[in-house]
Amino acid sequence: MAAVAKTSGSARAGEPETTMSGDAPSGAMLEIAGLNVSYPVYEEEPVHAVRDLDLSVRSGEIVGLVGESGSGKTTLARAVMGLLTQPGRIDSGSIRFDAKDMRALSENQLRAIRGRDIAMVIPNPRSELDPLIPVGKQIAAVARAHLDIGRAEADAMALDMLKAVHIPDPARRFRAFPHELSGGMAQRVVMAISLVCSPKFVISDDATSGLDVTVQAQVLDLLRTLVREHDTSMLFITRDVGITAHFCDRVAVIYRGEIVEFARTADFFENPQHPYSVMLLAAFAHNPALRNKWHKPLASTEAEAGRACLYAPRCVHREDECDARHPDLRELGARHLVRCHFPVERVA
Amino acid sequence: MRILRYIGRRSLFIGPQLFGIILVSFLLVKLIPGDPAVMMLGPFATEEQLAMLNEEMGLDGTIIDQFWIYLQNLVQGDLGTSWQTTKPVFDDLAIRFPATLELITLSLLLALLIGIPLGVAAAYFKRSIVKKFSDYYGLLAGSLPDFWLGLILIYLFYTIMQVAPAPLGRIDFAVLPPAPVTNFLIIDSLIAGNWQALWSTLGHLVLPVVTLAVINAGPILKMTQATMERMLESDLIRYAEMCGLPKSVVIRKAFRNSLPSVVTIVSVLYGFLIGGAVLVEIVFSWGGAGQYAVQGVLNADINPVLGFVLFSAILSLIIYLLVDLIYFAIDPRIRG
Ligand SMILES: Nc1ncnc2c1ncn2[C@@H]1O[C@H](COP(=O)(O)OP(=O)(O)OP(=O)(O)O)[C@@H](O)[C@H]1O
Ligand code: SF4
Ligand SMILES: [Mg+2]
Numbered sequence: 161m162a163a164v165a166k167t168s169g170s171a172r173a174g175e176p177e178t179t180m181s182g183d184a185p186s187g188a189m190l191e192i193a194g195l196n197v198s199y200p201v202y203e204e205e206p207v208h209a210v211r212d213l214d215l216s217v218r219s220g221e222i223v224g225l226v227g228e229s230g231s232g233k234t235t236l237a238r239a240v241m242g243l244l245t246q247p248g249r250i251d252s253g254s255i256r257f258d259a260k261d262m263r264a265l266s267e268n269q270l271r272a273i274r275g276r277d278i279a280m281v282i283p284n285p286r287s288e289l290d291p292l293i294p295v296g297k298q299i300a301a302v303a304r305a306h307l308d309i310g311r312a313e314a315d316a317m318a319l320d321m322l323k324a325v326h327i328p329d330p331a332r333r334f335r336a337f338p339h340e341l342s343g344g345m346a347q348r349v350v351m352a353i354s355l356v357c358s359p360k361f362v363i364s365d366d367a368t369s370g371l372d373v374t375v376q377a378q379v380l381d382l383l384r385t386l387v388r389e390h391d392t393s394m395l396f397i398t399r400d401v402g403i404t405a406h407f408c409d410r411v412a413v414i415y416r417g418e419i420v421e422f423a424r425t426a427d428f429f430e431n432p433q434h435p436y437s438v439m440l441l442a443a444f445a446h447n448p449a450l451r452n453k454w455h456k457p458l459a460s461t462e463a464e465a466g467r468a469c470l471y472a473p474r475c476v477h478r479e480d481e482c483d484a485r486h487p488d489l490r491e492l493g494a495r496h497l498v499r500c501h502f503p504v505e506r507v508a
Numbered sequence: 509m510r511i512l513r514y515i516g517r518r519s520l521f522i523g524p525q526l527f528g529i530i531l532v533s534f535l536l537v538k539l540i541p542g543d544p545a546v547m548m549l550g551p552f553a554t555e556e557q558l559a560m561l562n563e564e565m566g567l568d569g570t571i572i573d574q575f576w577i578y579l580q581n582l583v584q585g586d587l588g589t590s591w592q593t594t595k596p597v598f599d600d601l602a603i604r605f606p607a608t609l610e611l612i613t614l615s616l617l618l619a620l621l622i623g624i625p626l627g628v629a630a631a632y633f634k635r636s637i638v639k640k641f642s643d644y645y646g647l648l649a650g651s652l653p654d655f656w657l658g659l660i661l662i663y664l665f666y667t668i669m670q671v672a673p674a675p676l677g678r679i680d681f682a683v684l685p686p687a688p689v690t691n692f693l694i695i696d697s698l699i700a701g702n703w704q705a706l707w708s709t710l711g712h713l714v715l716p717v718v719t720l721a722v723i724n725a726g727p728i729l730k731m732t733q734a735t736m737e738r739m740l741e742s743d744l745i746r747y748a749e750m751c752g753l754p755k756s757v758v759i760r761k762a763f764r765n766s767l768p769s770v771v772t773i774v775s776v777l778y779g780f781l782i783g784g785a786v787l788v789e790i791v792f793s794w795g796g797a798g799q800y801a802v803q804g805v806l807n808a809d810i811n812p813v814l815g816f817v818l819f820s821a822i823l824s825l826i827i828y829l830l831v832d833l834i835y836f837a838i839d840p841r842i843r844g
């Protein structure tokens with residue numbers, strides 16, 4: 161399986177589609193189907209952060225998940241880990257990871273998987289690292305929690321990880337406290353923590369958003385190299401559609417909790433079909449100012465329309481049907497899923 | 509080293525701080541109504557007798573003069589005399605402060621043993637019986653007066669069950685007390701190898717210590733619980749959960765990071781109890797520092813009151829310094 165996985169983006173192109181998650185179920189490392197997550201609000205309609213979401217990541221594959229702030233990316237990641245923040249809850253749907261039904265597992269079983277098989281790389285690790293413990297020890301603690309090893313061996317592994325993430329002077333940094341590290345170094349420490357147990361699956365949630373551009377590029381490069389080296393699968397969450405181009409095998413676009421487009425990376429960039437995707441790509445291609453603007457959630461004029469297309473209020477292609485009928489995710493072209501009544505024609 | 513520099517900087521302020529405290533308390537104590545000369549000589553004293561006594565005690569000058577005299581004596585280690593005990597205030601306090609410190613130190617240790625585990629458990633098991641119990645406990649401990657609890661305990665364990673010694677001081681009258689070294693009876697008994705005295709001392713400590721501990725565990729519990737609850741919802745702990753760290757490790761991590769606020773509340777309670785344990789001291793005839801000061805206030809006996817304030821102030825400064833040292837030890841961010 162691993163051999164196929166490396167180039168999974170194209171390797172399985174010919175296979176028939178059996179699910180809406182854009183993947184044959186057999187090779188899936190992560191398989192999410194019909195997932196609904198909401199945050200109840202007192203005496204009001206709950207916030208539906210993730211809606212009817214289907215998504216899959218194959219073994220060895222990197223899938224990008226792009227969406228603006230508040231679109232539900234972190235919620236999705238946390239739902240997979242079984243660690244939604246209060247008062248979030250999964251209303252329906254299934255999450256299968258490595259042939260296990262994650263929703264059926266006990267807290268202790270989940271604990272054994274978290275950090276061991278699924279690891280999360282978080283952004284801006286300032287308040288996440290323990291301020292009272294040297295970072296090397298924090299890496300070692302995760303290794304010891306999951307692997308049957310002694311203190312010395314765990315420390316050695318931690319030191320190796322610090323080297324692997326290219327931290328300068330790793331032996332000294334091992335003993336450093338989080339507040340003594342720069343943002344980029346802290347980010348590397350978090351990567352070391354997530355990779356120390358050689359997980360099968362990594363979720364990177366906006367992992368580089370707090371870093372300046374050059375450091376960001378280095379960290380991303382490193383992350384990709386490490387993930388590819390170990391044949392790890394990854395869900396790469398970002399607000400920056402540009403990054404996905406060089407990074408991912410496939411790209412999914414999420415808008416208000418819904419997947420609106422999901423395609424192989426080349427397909428997506430050559431032939432984006434959802435009006436929202438087109439807007440994203442246009443903005444990124446031409447105008448860095450727009451890109452920054454996009455990071456902020458736009459003023460929400462959209463009503464909680466039960467039936468209309470969720471993107472309708474912002475859509476330039478909107479027609480009457482868009483208000484009357486909520487579009488389904490459907491396949492347009494080989495493994496190219498789009499949720500739109502009037503997809504954008506190929507431009508070229 | 510940073511810590512030495514810190515202590516040095518800190519001690520620079522000790523002098524001025526103490527001076528301020530003495531000045532303010534001197535003025536305040538002078539405002540307490542009552543004329544010591546009248547108190548001492550009784551209602552039938554003549555004007556001349558009163559004037560003579562006032563002069564003798566240095567109470568005939570202006571308040572500034574009196575303060576000046578007090579300061580001059582203070583510098584020589586003379587805190588004046590208590591007209592009630594007729595002994596130097598310093599000697600009185602040298603016995604009474606250890607009495608109080610022994611009591612409240614043990615009480616707070618026990619309060620920690622009660623409050624911290626309950627607080628941690630209540631924060632971790634959010635919908636459990638422990639949490640319910642802790643809520644009621646906090647409420648009760650906050651509303652019960654400590655002297656009342658002391659009386660109840662005396663009634664139960666001394667009067668009815670007769671397992672506790674009589675609430676009359678720190679040691680049985682029949683037991684020969686150890687030679688005074690530190691005036692902490694436990695320590696002195698140990699130094700003297702006087703096991704009988706040690707046993708008696710411990711026996712007398714049980715009820716007042718339990719009384720104060722049960723009441724003061726309340727705020728410790730509340731503070732531990734609140735901080736732990738906040739900590740358990742924090743990014744730090746969420747990330748620890750995300751890494752799949754074992755429960756015990758997660759709780760320990762949360763607790764270690766909550767420790768500064770627990771240390772803070774304990775230090776506040778400690779400073780407060782030096783005087784605040786007075787009602788319990790009275791109930792158990794403890795002969796502690798608080799009792800001494802209150803007697804002074806009631807009888808216009810100024811020197812014990814001032815002496816008490818001064819001792820308390822010094823002790824508080826020491827406690828705050830200790831607290832800072834503990835912060836230093838816990839938190840590498842301060843250590844720098
Ligand atoms: N703990 C919570 N309680 C209530 N609502 C929440 C909570 N966490 C997230 N939400 C809501 O759920 C929606 C999705 O949030 P989420 O954090 O998943 O977005 P995101 O895509 O990760 O955004 P960002 O790019 O800013 O990280 C938002 O509308 C947010 O307000
Ligand atoms: S369905 Fe209509 S409104 Fe929605 S994205 Fe497509 S064209 Fe726009
Ligand atoms: Mg997020």
